[in-house]
Amino acid sequence: MDAKLKVENVYKIFGAQPKRAMTRVRKGQGKDEIFAETGMTVGVNNASFDINEGEIFVIMGLSGSGKSTMVRMLNRLIDPTSGSVKIDGRDIVAMSRRDLIALRRREISMVFQSFALMPHQSVLENTAFGLATAGVGRSEREAAARKALEAVGLGANAESFPDELSGGMKQRVGLARALAVNPSILLMDEAFSALDPLIRTEMQDELLRLQSEQARTVVFITHDLDEAMRVGDRIAIMQAGEVVQVGTPEEIVRHPANDYVRSFFRDVNVSHVFTAGDIARRDQVTIVDRPGMSLRAALSRLDQHDRENAVVHDRHKRYLGTVSADSLKRCIREIGPEAEGRIETAFIEAVPALAADTPLDDLLAPVASAPFPVVIVDGEGDYYGTVSRSVLLHALNRSEEQPGESTPQTEAEHV
């Protein structure tokens, strides 16, 4: 199978005279040596890899490893100093400006870490940005933009402006803007890194869902191992400007190329990739414990939402305990009809909270034995979410599916 995107011997030198530094690179001088002697930085050093049609290809590395530079050379926002980048066999490094602009309008689009939406345009106009640039007529581009917004679940927000949206919604617009031009390649530069963990997981799921509907070639940049493992069909790991390893998540975990790669996985047992925090939901009814919160008020809140139990936290989100309709009614009966009881008296002791970084395997026993969803708290003891039996089973099922999904990919590689 021919690669969709073929990167061959790409270098990027930042500095006044890149050619001078290139001759040093060719002579085999190291990055540090060149910097010390010429003051120029080798951003990307001899990168070569293939990206297949329809896969999510993750480029992972610490900050400063050259991954953001690398992705910008795939649509030539940054010009490579040397080497070739071929899309469907056409070398974009040698391409004329006119052809390059045509390519960016039709073939390849991008999602940015800080969203980079245009604040003066509505969500709909933002989404239609690429099509408007390409000169597509108003009715046609707005129809395409509405379709893209529907696809990311923002159909109702078309007339809003970016400053009225939350971070997660903004990035959905960023994603819709990239999808609206119907590109065959999607570049995502740390697209979910600025979002908080729950929203990030949600957006990853969204990306996987969109990918299952229509498989595009996605190049996904991240510094986050969990994210790379979750979304990546294959992962390239960059270190100090070099691509040190390319492979499926499984291959990389089993046979890390060097200590740098190994260090990413030091604390990770492959079967424990997911933690409680990754799958926790926030769909429980919560009660904020404040001076006016009586037993009866809590009970009425439960009744209103038609739930059997609720999570109680204080105004700073610190988790205090769990109450159920039964425990509340019992306490109200005990203190009599007149008195105002404190809510702590109704806490159910049988529900201990677990830390967000608890591996899923260690979650099985507590979740199975607890009468209600188990509460998850973060490092500070603040309420983070809950894990119910069905959520846990669902997550376990999916995590067992994942290696299975990537197996055909692996086979194709070795044929």
Add this chain to the structure above:
Amino acid sequence: MFDQPYFPAARAAEGFWQSLTERLVVPLPIGEWFTAVVGYMQDHFEWFFELVSTVIGFVADELMTLFNWIPAPLVFLLLAAIALWRVGWQFTIFVLIALYVVLGMDLWPATMDTLGLVLAATVAALGIGLPLGVAMAKSNIMQAIIRPVLDFMQTLPAFVYLIPAVIFFGTGRVPGVIATVIFAMPPAVRLMNVGIRHVPAENVEAGRAFGCNGAQLLYKVELPLALPSIMAGINQTIMLALSMVVIASMIGAGGLGDPVLAGIQQLRLGTGFQGGLGVVILAIILDRLTQSFGTRRRGPGLWAGLGRVFGRRT
């Protein structure tokens, strides 16, 4: 102590420094050179100054005639409507009272003259200044060239502009407007430059990544995102134009500067104060109105604002 006769060493040293200074310093008749250059330009570029004079004179005259032709009540209505649309009903009331005061001081024609002069000068200053600002933002070489020129323009005392203006264009409206254009242009250039350079890098990248060419990048991304800064520049230009137009009354530009000048020359305190008050009123109205265009408003428009004033729920 050095000129005391009984201290010969000091006398000798003084003589030495004096003769050294005399030998080293070459007289530089910069003033004469400047006069020569101006004279040369007067002789050889007369057609250019004629052309500029005709165009500026025409625009300024037409604008002044226009504002004086519009009946005062209509100006009241127009400015009040803009104030209501862009700022709010409190400011609208201020505008109405302020314009009434101008009318009461019998300064209406002078105020309309000044408004015409300010607008003519502002249009010219922006027409030259904004494109210069774009060029400056796009090219570091242009920035290196233009920046010292702007520094020069801004630090030169305002009165100094009047001398060459009079020499090239005589006295009256035209040199007044031209001196005003030069005096008021720098902030428009500078803030356009700064505004474009401060557009977030990722927005520019997004524009390029979605296939913008140079012009599209400017119109779709850079100018809209730089708009608050550009509007601040325009606001500054109008304010500077207003202050310069008052000074330019010294060379016969006319308008609100005349009563101020008369107040100074003839020590007529009341006349001077009235002229000054007229300038302040015009300044406040122009300032608030132009500032309001720098902030993006998606809130109630003109009709909703009218509705709010007349108690209709919208």
